[in-house]
Amino acid sequence: MKDSVNIGLLGLGTVGTGVVNVLTANAHEISQKTGVPVNIKKILVRNLNKVRNIAAGAVLTTNADDILNDNDIDIIVEVMGGEQPAKDYMLRALNAGKNVVTANKDVVAKFGRELFSAAEANHVDFMFEASVGGGIPIIRPLKQCLAANKLSEVMGIVNGTTNYMLTKMTNEKLDYETVLAEAQAKGYAEADPTADVGGFDAARKIAILASIAFNARVSLEDVDVEGITNISPVDIEYARELGYVIKLLAIAKESEACGINARVHPAFIPLNHPLAAVGDVFNAIFVRGDAVGETMFYGRGAGALPTASAVAGDIVDVARNLRHNVNGRILCTCFDQKPFCPVENTSSSYYVRLLVEDQPGVLAAIAGAFGAHNVSLNSVIQKRKVNNCAELVLITYHVSDANIRKALTTIKDMSVLTTVQNVIRVEAQQID
Amino acid sequence: MKDSVNIGLLGLGTVGTGVVNVLTANAHEISQKTGVPVNIKKILVRNLNKVRNIAAGAVLTTNADDILNDNDIDIIVEVMGGEQPAKDYMLRALNAGKNVVTANKDVVAKFGRELFSAAEANHVDFMFEASVGGGIPIIRPLKQCLAANKLSEVMGIVNGTTNYMLTKMTNEKLDYETVLAEAQAKGYAEADPTADVGGFDAARKIAILASIAFNARVSLEDVDVEGITNISPVDIEYARELGYVIKLLAIAKESEACGINARVHPAFIPLNHPLAAVGDVFNAIFVRGDAVGETMFYGRGAGALPTASAVAGDIVDVARNLRHNVNGRILCTCFDQKPFCPVENTSSSYYVRLLVEDQPGVLAAIAGAFGAHNVSLNSVIQKRKVNNCAELVLITYHVSDANIRKALTTIKDMSVLTTVQNVIRVEAQQID
The missing domain is CATH 3.40.50.720 (NAD(P)-binding Rossmann-like Domain)
Structure with a gap:
């Protein structure tokens, strides 16, 4: 001894x-x-x-x-x-x-x-x-406390820099460049902020969490990554009006039908979701299992x-x-070879913000293009004029990623479209 | 093997x-x-x-x-x-x-x-x-993940029945008896609900958590216990107006000056505290340590x-x-004999609701009685008439429990006082 x-x-x-x-x-x-x-x-x-x-x-x-x-x-x-x-x-x-x-x-x-x-x-x-x-206990809880669960979802705010920036953009109605400069001045963001704002830091973390949660091997290259550089104050304001907040989420889900999907992207989440209240540099990881139900781990993600x-x-x-003298007992639980679910086969609601020509019949034409690709619209708001164009904000029903992509490809070719301003997923699954 | x-x-x-x-x-x-x-x-x-x-x-x-x-x-x-x-x-x-x-x-x-x-x-x-x-991982995180911390505070919503009841009272402006009957009908509360509504279930849990957090031995009889039976819709409404929500908290704190204090009671907590959003039958445990800072564990506390x-x-x-063949390694960490801090020596802000005679000079007399016992008042609201009496709602500054008790004893003897309607602690320590 x-x-x-x-x-x-x-x-x-x-x-x-x-x-x-x-x-x-x-x-x-x-x-x-x-x-x-x-x-x-x-x-x-x-x-x-x-x-x-x-x-x-x-x-x-x-x-x-x-x-x-x-x-x-x-x-x-x-x-x-x-x-x-x-x-x-x-x-x-x-x-x-x-x-x-x-x-x-x-x-x-x-x-x-x-x-x-x-x-x-x-x-x-x-x-x-x-x-x-x-400092948040998450690896050991996943490996030990929740070891008897079949986990279906791990979803987290795992990058403090971007959460600080999005919180600041939301609370103080500032734009991306302003909050980035402030985060850099405070030492929260690097001179080259790509790893954080591009979502790559979060992608590494969700790869680690997904490997443990699904007893498989998920690497950085298996994660679809999109950062926060395209988020504008207008998107945040529309989210608020619709009852959501925008967060950079790292998400890993496993379904029997399709396999493992891991991705990082900004998302609308409902204001009553436990992750919605996680502000500033705090991190939180939400885990769903067949026995435990929903659980969440919250704390300081860096420092x-x-x-x-x-x-x-x-x-x-x-x-x-x-x-x-008992080292080396709890090692890799990545014993399963599991299929990956291509992002095209995943589905969710989407927020879509478009600038279109401000003339009669345009809304019908756009809605028709979505409908032709089986994308049903939950709500449509026509809000502002921007440079003589009309701004359309659409929320779709749950649709496949492949279908929304096809619909947007069609719409981009339409003469009435000026620009697709943003497309953001809505992670709407409520707490039961 | x-x-x-x-x-x-x-x-x-x-x-x-x-x-x-x-x-x-x-x-x-x-x-x-x-x-x-x-x-x-x-x-x-x-x-x-x-x-x-x-x-x-x-x-x-x-x-x-x-x-x-x-x-x-x-x-x-x-x-x-x-x-x-x-x-x-x-x-x-x-x-x-x-x-x-x-x-x-x-x-x-x-x-x-x-x-x-x-x-x-x-x-x-x-x-x-x-x-x-x-299902919330909490024992193992405290014993292992946070083992290198000196923990100063464990504070949680650890009883689902009372959290369901208080959430219902808050959201639907119902009274205690109505929500208790509903909780019993749903099977969330027992026919004899004392263990839950009296705070004894929560007291057992905080005794367990405090023992681990402070490497000591804290038993049920070391916990001061107060339940939710005195909470009225009026208190909940005043809390809301003042920016708080009322939760039944199980609290254990250790200070070098006084020792360990463990207690269960309803408390005002600020709406921006992570525990404030924990509703219905969900539980959450908030832990503060010298290295980790603040961390919280959330999920389903029963079922x-x-x-x-x-x-x-x-x-x-x-x-x-x-x-x-390595059983029996991580056992009791209750190796320390530590002093207990009597509740009189603890301090916090307090919410006090009084009915007094509706006549000139009464407010000055009441305020004077508090002042005589070194209880400073942060705010005083005179809201309603109740049966020809005036209702006074006071929030004190941080004061010792002993002093607020003495002040209330004095006030109870004053001829202008009709009744002390409620006294509730304010757990106001913010996230840094």
Whole structure:
């Protein structure tokens, strides 16, 4: 039985510093829960001379080998981010018989299978609670608490930057460029904001969640991705009038008829849906299962301490396992080969905003084009004049993605159409 | 390494039937996750002749010894409810080296320490995820995912019956008696509704949550309990006007200065608090930690299948442990002896509704009595005439419970006072 657990920390940026601070501040409680002291033995940094606001004790090094080759280190905690060299370091650690805890969604979403296999072969733990939803407990609840459910849907607000931006656009009626500039000034958005506003960060997270929820392997390339760059204040205002709010959703659904569909896109959600009230940088993940019904997990999806909370929770688990020499038990549950449902075969309601010529018979012509492709209209609002054109806002009934695409292709060729301003899905399934 | 896991089920009521159905419907996925088939071998029932809507396979018996003395049974699943004989059966099972999974909040809240000790001594698992919040994952997230946090607050809507009633009173402006009768007609409330409306069900649950959150031992008798029987439509309407909603909250807080305080009472919560939107029979538990910040867990707090989801999740965990022969690792974390903070030493804002004589100088006299006991008033509204009396609605600033009690004692003796209609705490701490 081990009498202490040693950690090698890869990275001492925002999250790494948070991990050091949490393990230091709560060392007493953590050692009581694990039964052994948990020490940070070595930390990989880029610059040895930088002044750092952390408690002393660990050795800093710029050489990963000092950590990966240290036989006294039991757990490698990877918080450097990015694909490489993080992935190679983790793989080397697993193959050296070390347990790995990571916050790295990029690596888990892309190389998860390889890392799981290495962990399994070496009878060590590979844990990644912090890779999705920051401090929100979601990986372990899916893998353990909800393990007896057949899950049909995981739907979340999993990117804090875009949720902050959309909340700001909604509450203060600002446009996209203004809120992006503000998010960048506050440090919520990167100088190149593509990963966030383009939906790719959310796509990596839903790939991870879908893999666990459906016991399958879902990778980034299996996710259809659309970001928030096309959302205008007008769309948000129409959503509000119709009883909805616009959120960037990461959605994974499995149906017996079609298989797994995973996608990220802005969506109208009803104001009474639990996700509708999730504002600012908060994240939330909504899960539907055959036994549990609907459940939701809410909290801070990013930030040094919330992410460190999840990393340190994993460390506690690995340390408990080390103490009892039982690492490597709960590994990949991605045992099923499942078909993917092409987005064309999915269905939902749609919000469509069009600019058309302002003359008699146009509405009938547009409605006729939708009808010809089996797209029924739930409501049509003709609101404003824009540059001498009429603005039409349509909400369809539940229709297939293929049919709405065909209808829009037809409409785009019609002489009465000026532009298709926006097309946004309506995720209307209510809580029972 | 075991090649199958056998369950003895104690009880085949609503939850027991749910457990059988979940384990049967999802048997394939569960055996893949645990690595072994999970069989229900025997079921304790009261009446062998009752017609039952479950899949066949298990032997029914009315004799608990048939199950507790069966050496082939690895896990006892207790879903009979009530204190006895459930507690004795579980204790016998643990002492016989069997793992125990239970949904029984009464027993866990009252006899948790004894059962944990027995589990520890016998190196077996004792799991109770279903005892709080039905299908909502909360016990395991607190014990594992948030294990590295110092938690300062757990606050939840943990009783579906009263939440249904208060939601109905709020949305439909109905009175207590009407919604109670309706809840009873729907089967949400018992013929004797005391356990729910009196707050005792919620008190048991917060005792369990507080024990885990604060690594201490909090029992039912440590919880101050007040139910919803005094809540009138008028209070709900004033709450709405002031920007609040009334919920029955189960609250546990720990402060370094005073210790642990656990209580159940109706409270005003701001409309923008995440708990404010939790309606009907849904439950939610809000947790605040030094690293994670604020997090919330939402879902169905009762019902056959949601509760069975939690029970079956525990069964999956125990079965995984059995397969690797590593049961009995994560047990009671109630290692700390901590002081309790008497309710008089706690503080909050208060809503106070008084009927007073409708004459000049009365408001000044009442305000003076509050001031004499260091109770500052944030706002005073004089709204209605009731039977020739004036109704005063006061919201205090943050004051100690002791001071508001003293002020009210003084006021009750004043000749201008007709009655103190209600006093309700305001849980106003905002999300940062």
